[in-house]
Amino acid sequence: MFEKVLIANRGEIALRIHRACKEMGISTVAVHSTADADAMHVRLADESVCIGPPPAKDSYLNIPAILEAAAITGADAIHPGIGFMSENQRFAELVQEHGFTFIGPSPEHIRIMGDKVTAKATVMEQGLPTVPGSTGAVKSLDEAYQIAKKTGYPVLIKAAAGGGGKGMKVAQNEDGLEEAWSLARGEAKAAFGNDEVYMEKYLGNPRHIEIQLLGDHHGNCVHFGERDCSIQRRHQKVVEEAPSPALNAKEREFIGNLAAKTAGAIAYRGVGTMEFLYEDGEFYFIEMNTRLQVEHTITEMITGVDLVREQIRVATGVPLGYTQEDIEFNGHSIQCRINAENPDTFIPSPGKITNYHAPGGLGVRVDSAIYEGYKIPPNYDSLIAKLVVSGKNRNECILRLKRTLGEFVIGGVDTLLPLHSRIIAQPDFINGDYSIHWLEKYLAAEDAKKNAKK
Numbered sequence: 001m002f003e004k005v006l007i008a009n010r011g012e013i014a015l016r017i018h019r020a021c022k023e024m025g026i027s028t029v030a031v032h033s034t035a036d037a038d039a040m041h042v043r044l045a046d047e048s049v050c051i052g053p054p055p056a057k058d059s060y061l062n063i064p065a066i067l068e069a070a071a072i073t074g075a076d077a078i079h080p081g082i083g084f085m086s087e088n089q090r091f092a093e094l095v096q097e098h099g100f101t102f103i104g105p106s107p108e109h110i111r112i113m114g115d116k117v118t119a120k121a122t123v124m125e126q127g128l129p130t131v132p133g134s135t136g137a138v139k140s141l142d143e144a145y146q147i148a149k150k151t152g153y154p155v156l157i158k159a160a161a162g163g164g165g166k167g168m169k170v171a172q173n174e175d176g177l178e179e180a181w182s183l184a185r186g187e188a189k190a191a192f193g194n195d196e197v198y199m200e201k202y203l204g205n206p207r208h209i210e211i212q213l214l215g216d217h218h219g220n221c222v223h224f225g226e227r228d229c230s231i232q233r234r235h236q237k238v239v240e241e242a243p244s245p246a247l248n249a250k251e252r253e254f255i256g257n258l259a260a261k262t263a264g265a266i267a268y269r270g271v272g273t274m275e276f277l278y279e280d281g282e283f284y285f286i287e288m289n290t291r292l293q294v295e296h297t298i299t300e301m302i303t304g305v306d307l308v309r310e311q312i313r314v315a316t317g318v319p320l321g322y323t324q325e326d327i328e329f330n331g332h333s334i335q336c337r338i339n340a341e342n343p344d345t346f347i348p349s350p351g352k353i354t355n356y357h358a359p360g361g362l363g364v365r366v367d368s369a370i371y372e373g374y375k376i377p378p379n380y381d382s383l384i385a386k387l388v389v390s391g392k393n394r395n396e397c398i399l400r401l402k403r404t405l406g407e408f409v410i411g412g413v414d415t416l417l418p419l420h421s422r423i424i425a426q427p428d429f430i431n432g433d434y435s436i437h438w439l440e441k442y443l444a445a446e447d448a449k450k451n452a453k454k
């Protein structure tokens with residue numbers, strides 16, 4: 001087992017990883033920018049190293065500084081957390097070349113899944129269902145017309161280097177294809193320096209369902225069920241739940257086993273998530289994330305498994321030690337992402353937290369690194385707390401969520417707390433009747449109502 005792990009991240013996720021390490025008897029090294037000198041992840045870690053000024057590119061993305069911090073503190077391994085260096089193939093390679101263990105998948109798996117064309121081809125070869133469209137990259141507009149004729153309109157042009165919706169354009173019909181083609185390529189080139197695109201039939205009203213996976217270094221792979229992450233705005237998830245209210249037991253078992261079989265077949269190791277679109281009873285693989293995810297919490301609540309502990313354990317090379325049948329599912333869990341943002345405009349709201357009271361009680365978990373008097377710096381992601389609630393069933397979970405949202409006090413900055421209270425009171429949410437477009441439609445309808453009153 002590792003004796004010392006360097007956590008190359010900040011905020012609640014750095015704390016989350018620190019907690020898993022401490023329970024495993026591993027000592028921790030925090031790294032931080034000058035803006036985070038007073039951060040909780042720095043205070044709780046056994047050691048800390050300042051790695052640069054506030055901009056992430058000079059600190060949390062500063063590879064030489066992170067490697068140097070690991071060297072001077074004598075760390076055995078580096079946990080990249082989420083975002084920042086977590087899906088950077090070069091970083092994973094360098095960590096290993098410098099004699100540390102990268103707590104994550106192989107650099108090769110990061111590469112394969114980072115390129116969405118390669119990712120899709122790889123899982124298709126293993127029999128995973130994907131959205132009908134191009135086989136591989138589309139090289140010319142002529143080719144795009146031919147593919148669209150086969151799949152039928154509307155079609156979607158997607159960036160191979162994409163993810164998060166950048167470089168993605170819909171063509172409703174043949175007349176719109178040329179424009180979608182050049183817009184998607186232009187955006188992809190600007191965002192990723194790579195204008196390679198591929199094409200899919202556009203699904204109009206899907207849900208976003210993802211499968212939590214864990215593989216070891218010996219070809220064993222299990223799944224921990226699905227999460228429904230359809231409640232999102234501009235590709236930012238807002239509410240996640242497990243299990244999905246849309247799936248029945250048969251569908252759940254089908255897609256979970258298929259995803260685990262696929263990940264096992266490619267010898268995937270570490271935690272990972274396969275993302276699917278789900279529409280009219282069918283699953284379509286879209287992407288795989290080769291890291292821990294923000295919403296891993298809800299999976300932990302329904303399985304009782306500490307996924308970060310498992311991630312660290314498999315990174316040492318030991319076999320999983322259990323099989324799919326050993327993983328049990330109980331109850332329901334929902335996570336609300338509490339961002340320091342205006343709940344109507346979504347404009348970030350950094351600044352000092354003047355008062356703070358977190359909810360508690362049975363089935364309540366708050367993953368956060370903030371405290372009363374803490375000053376949220378303007379340089380990073382606006383996620384400041386995750387409210388994770390669980391219950392025996394979905395109804396109990398929603399009632400508990402309502403109770404805890406009412407208890408939560410975060411003063412001095414704007415937060416999404418009021419928005420969450422509104423979302424969970426909507427009949428569509430209560431009925432589990434929502435797609436990836438639900439939140440944006442709901443917000444637009446609310447805006448229209450407000451404007452009508454004026």
Ligand code: MV4
Pocket residue numbers: 131156163164165166168200201202203204206208232235277286287436
């Ligand atoms: C799609 C789609 C509809 N049809 N692919 C958005 C970013 C990337 N992760 C994939 N995305 C989508 N791919 C086909 N063929 C709709 C989306 C999409 C989406 C997917 C998941 C979660 C939120 C989304 C919001 C808008 C569009």
